[in-house]
Amino acid sequence: MDNNVKMQAKNVDFFYGKNQALNNVSLDIYANKVTAMIGPSGCGKSTFIRLFNRMNELVPHTILHGKIFLDDLEINSPLVDAVDIRRRVGMVFQKPNPFPKSIFENISYGLKVNGIKDKAFIEQKVEDSLKKAVIWDEVKCRLNDSALKLSGGQQQRLCIARCLAVETEVILFDEPCASLDPISTAKIEELILELKKDYSIVIVTHNMQQAARVSDYTGFFLLGELVEFGKTQDIFTSPKEKRTEDYITGRYG
Amino acid sequence: MKKEFSQNIGFFGLFFCMVITLLALGSIIYFIAARGFGVLSWDFLTKVPYSAMTKGGIAPVITGTFYITLGAIIFALPLGLACAIYLCEYSPKSIVVNIIRISINNLAGVPSVVFGLFGLAVFVKFLGFGVSILSGSLTLGILALPIIISSAQEALLAVPHSIREASLSLGATKWGTIKNVVLPSALPGILTGVILSIGRVAGETAPILFTAAAFYTRGYPKSVFSEVMVLPYHIYALMTEGAHPDEQRAIAYGCSLVLLLLVLFISGVAIFLRQRKRGLYG
Numbered sequence: 001m002d003n004n005v006k007m008q009a010k011n012v013d014f015f016y017g018k019n020q021a022l023n024n025v026s027l028d029i030y031a032n033k034v035t036a037m038i039g040p041s042g043c044g045k046s047t048f049i050r051l052f053n054r055m056n057e058l059v060p061h062t063i064l065h066g067k068i069f070l071d072d073l074e075i076n077s078p079l080v081d082a083v084d085i086r087r088r089v090g091m092v093f094q095k096p097n098p099f100p101k102s103i104f105e106n107i108s109y110g111l112k113v114n115g116i117k118d119k120a121f122i123e124q125k126v127e128d129s130l131k132k133a134v135i136w137d138e139v140k141c142r143l144n145d146s147a148l149k150l151s152g153g154q155q156q157r158l159c160i161a162r163c164l165a166v167e168t169e170v171i172l173f174d175e176p177c178a179s180l181d182p183i184s185t186a187k188i189e190e191l192i193l194e195l196k197k198d199y200s201i202v203i204v205t206h207n208m209q210q211a212a213r214v215s216d217y218t219g220f221f222l223l224g225e226l227v228e229f230g231k232t233q234d235i236f237t238s239p240k241e242k243r244t245e246d247y248i249t250g251r252y253g
Numbered sequence: 254m255k256k257e258f259s260q261n262i263g264f265f266g267l268f269f270c271m272v273i274t275l276l277a278l279g280s281i282i283y284f285i286a287a288r289g290f291g292v293l294s295w296d297f298l299t300k301v302p303y304s305a306m307t308k309g310g311i312a313p314v315i316t317g318t319f320y321i322t323l324g325a326i327i328f329a330l331p332l333g334l335a336c337a338i339y340l341c342e343y344s345p346k347s348i349v350v351n352i353i354r355i356s357i358n359n360l361a362g363v364p365s366v367v368f369g370l371f372g373l374a375v376f377v378k379f380l381g382f383g384v385s386i387l388s389g390s391l392t393l394g395i396l397a398l399p400i401i402i403s404s405a406q407e408a409l410l411a412v413p414h415s416i417r418e419a420s421l422s423l424g425a426t427k428w429g430t431i432k433n434v435v436l437p438s439a440l441p442g443i444l445t446g447v448i449l450s451i452g453r454v455a456g457e458t459a460p461i462l463f464t465a466a467a468f469y470t471r472g473y474p475k476s477v478f479s480e481v482m483v484l485p486y487h488i489y490a491l492m493t494e495g496a497h498p499d500e501q502r503a504i505a506y507g508c509s510l511v512l513l514l515l516v517l518f519i520s521g522v523a524i525f526l527r528q529r530k531r532g533l534y535g
Contacts, residue, residue, distance in 0.1 A: 053422060055418065055421070055422065058418070058421065060346075083424050083425070083426055084424070086421060086422050086423065086424045087423070087424030090422065090423070091418075091422040093415060093418065093419065093422075095415060097413075097415035097416050097418070097419045098416075098419075099416055099419065099420070099434055100416070100437070100438055101437075109420070109423060109425075109433065110423035110424060110425075112433075113420070113423065113424065113425035113426070113429045113433060114424055159419070162419075162423065163422075163423070166423055166424055
């Protein structure tokens with residue numbers, strides 16, 4: 001595998017029962033780049049990124065064909081534990097979903113479930129993660145307050161910090177700004193650009209400006225098919241496919 | 254104008270129903286308190302009865318009720334909770350599981366005297382525990398099981414899917430997620446079930462009639478294999494037997510008041526715990 005490729009999907013078909021949600025999708029996620037998935041609702045882009053951390057396994061009656069790799073590891077091989085994959089491939093969800101616990105416990109949670117008990121280490125890690133997610137200054141005086149008291153944007157950055165604490169390598173963002181105001185959205189976008197120095201990032205978004213602003217690569221999905229994939233600049237300025245052009249210029253979607 | 258009128262009638266109807274409910278509750282408390290308050294004293298709560306139970310206190314009866322209720326919850330809570338966790342989180346969705354669910358709900362509708370006979374046959378005779386705290390607690394525990402299971406199930410189902418996903422996405426195992434995220438979130442609901450079952454268990458008479466209760470014991474119970482005096486049965490005994498009906502009736506009202514206060518106290522503690530938990534993270 002190319003050294004710059006962090007994750008790779010090869011000929012992926014995916015079914016919810018008898019409904020085919022993805023049709024022969026192959027795509028590379030490059031290391032230290034932001035890859036955006038765009039497309040109209042129900043096109044399979046969320047389904048697709050949930051394959052990268054095996055979250056679709058939680059849905060009953062699903063079938064997956066094809067292979068997905070993390071570095072050289074085939075993540076769906078029977079020898080691989082989903083728990084290990086999810087620790088290496090973190091996820092930030094559409095709606096901020098902090099635990100009904102304190103801010104501190106939200107961040108330390110991932111460390112604790114992974115068996116880390118060293119208190120000093122945990123405290124340091126919590127601080128580092130909150131700093132990386134640029135929320136430390138807002139919460140440092142109230143780490144023991146409930147995370148539910150934070151605003152939506154703060155909660156979403158907390159969820160990002162929670163991901164960072166477990167030393168994830170890839171972060172999957174599933175429409176992270178869908179429920180946020182423009183200022184919070186700007187903060188998250190800024191953060192994504194900062195994080196790509198250390199992480200490989202995949203983001204699903206409905207917002208094409210957002211894809212254009214933050215991503216290096218863009219994939220356009222339509223009806224379970226990856227219509228076009230390439231450098232974001234190319235996709236937005238000179239798409240090869242008519243359907244991509246129609247979507248980007250707002251003719252449907 | 255007409256709409257507003259019919260709306261007001263509706264509101265009044267609802268208000269009226271609420272008042273009737275409150276009146277019923279209020280009058281129960283009033284009558285019990287008015288008749289029972291006279292015998293209430295420190296000695297009544299802390300002394301053992303004597304002179305054919307017309308003198309002294311009811312301390313052993315209170316401790317008996319306390320032990321037997323506690324025993325029932327100690328038995329029913331872990332079992333019921335484990336059962337609810339299995340049904341909600343692990344069991345495959347199948348006809349068999351549905352039948353189990355329906356059976357549990359039906360268990361709640363079984364008359365309590367039937368539980369009493371069951372306890373007599375199984376715990377007292379077959380397992381040889383005799384008429385004892387242990388047999389009574391187990392019998393009452395089975396009575397409390399469906400209440401605890403169904404309220405725990407509801408509480409578990411109410412935990413949002415999104416925070417389960419969050420936990421799993423951080424590399425937590427399924428059990429880790431249940432233990433660390435799902436159960437703490439469901440705790441207030443589970444406690445509600447415990448409160449309900451405490452109220453039910455402490456006041457039940459029929460299930461302990463043949464399994465635990467004694468008309469009179471000398472002093473306090475010595476072990477889990479002792480017979481005990483318990484409040485509901487003590488009230489029944491005072492009202493139906495003995496040679497001094499007038500004095501006994503007063504004591505019976507006193508016992509009723511104590512039972513009422515005991516249940517309120519236990520529920521109060523549980524509600525306090527629940528509110529504190531909610532206050533922290535709600």
